[in-house]
Amino acid sequence: MKIAKTLPPLFLSVICLICAQAIGQWSSIAPGRLINPEDLVKILQSGKEKPLMLQVGSHTLFAQAHIPGSEYVGAASRGDGLQQLRKRVEPLPRSRFIVLYCGCCPWSHCPNVKPADDALQAMGFTNVKVLYMANNFGTDWVDKGYPTAKGE
DSSP, X not given: OHHHHHHHHHHHHHHHHXXXXXXXXXXXXXXXXXXXXXXXXXXXXXXXXXXEEEEOSOHHHHHHOBOTTOEEOOOXXXXXXXHHHHHHHTTSOTTOOEEEEOOXXXXXXXXXXXXXXXXXXXXXXXXXXXXXXXXXXXXXXXXGTOOOBOOO
């Protein structure tokens, strides 16, 4: 009977720890490393050199809709996705303008952008921005009428 009484507090403690870790992941991306959708659209429409845009979330979401010209490199919450990301950027100059985005879920729950940003920082990239989408790609990009592409 003692186990049954201690299980709920233990379970709640574990849940709180997991939530705190997730919040710590997304909130620790420095504000200067973020870019909002409106600013990215302006850059893409400016005619200047476009950033390398890498989608680091779900392949299903990428196939449904993504930013034109962006590349899918794998979910950065998984080891194989991070490996694909590192392989894609390894030959690039460390000053290359790169935009990372996911859009799978609300920003506070995204498991992908922080590991991707950390990986590029660890590799010495100095011009990386993470696309801030408060809700998800559908709400913060597609529904606003910004350009999208579909398919692989």
